[in-house]
Amino acid sequence: QVQLVESGGGLVQTGDSLRVSCVASGISFSRYAMAWFRQTSGKERQFVAAIRWDGRGTYYSDSVEGRFTISKNNADNMVILQMDALQPTDTATYYCAAHREKGNWNVEADWDYDYWGQGTQVAVSS
Secondary structure (H helix, E strand, O other): OOEEEEEOOEEEEOOOOEEEEEEEEOOOHHHEEEEEEEEOOOOOOEEEEEEOOOOOOEEEOOOOOOOEEEEEEOOOOEEEEEEOOOOHHHOEEEEEEEEEOOOOOOOOOHHHOOEEOOOEEEEEEO
């Protein structure tokens, strides 16, 4: 059974930092690219950041570029999103997603991911 379990969300103030983590089980983690998406009530899920299966390439949305950092630890089956200089507009539920490497990868397309976590909430107060 495949599971992606996020943790580390919480309530912080503007300018603070927060780290959210996702631990995977039931998959060959080193063969999966990983990503973070976020969603607020009534809106579509939004791409945040992604990392190649081997950790050698990262991708970010314009809204988080320079503030967020994604990393992948294949030994621990973990992907981490370090979020710095948080803004109220970063408030959302953050989801971890896994994409099986099979050639083509639409990095920012949520439909191209095979597995999803249950989400962790991040709230940034002004």
